[in-house]
Amino acid sequence: MEPLEYCSLYLKSSRPGERGYRAACVRTLEQANEGMYVYQTIDKNWGSQFERRADVVLKILQVAHIINSIGQTLEKIQPRLADFIEEVVKVAPYKQHK
Numbered sequence: 001m002e003p004l005e006y007c008s009l010y011l012k013s014s015r016p017g018e019r020g021y022r023a024a025c026v027r028t029l030e031q032a033n034e035g036m037y038v039y040q041t042i043d044k045n046w047g048s049q050f051e052r053r054a055d056v057v058l059k060i061l062q063v064a065h066i067i068n069s070i071g072q073t074l075e076k077i078q079p080r081l082a083d084f085i086e087e088v089v090k091v092a093p094y095k096q097h098k
Helices: 003-010 021-032 039-045 056-091
Strands: none
Touching: 003 021, 003 056, 021 039, 021 056
């Protein structure tokens, strides 16, 4: 996943062309790669449109995207999952013999 694509998905505070967008995008990319590339490196070495990023960044951002997607899905289903667990526990055989 390209850096600008990742930013468009996960950066909600500003939009391309707005003041501060690139700096916010750099912070978002720094968080996504868990310290492999620091803010300074991304900001100074990757180019204005992140066109000089290392190829491995594409894989890192794809993995970050997958993890984000799983987290978002779990957040959405968590209330229903809690209700489901409560219903299962009510009829679970191991609960019947106590």
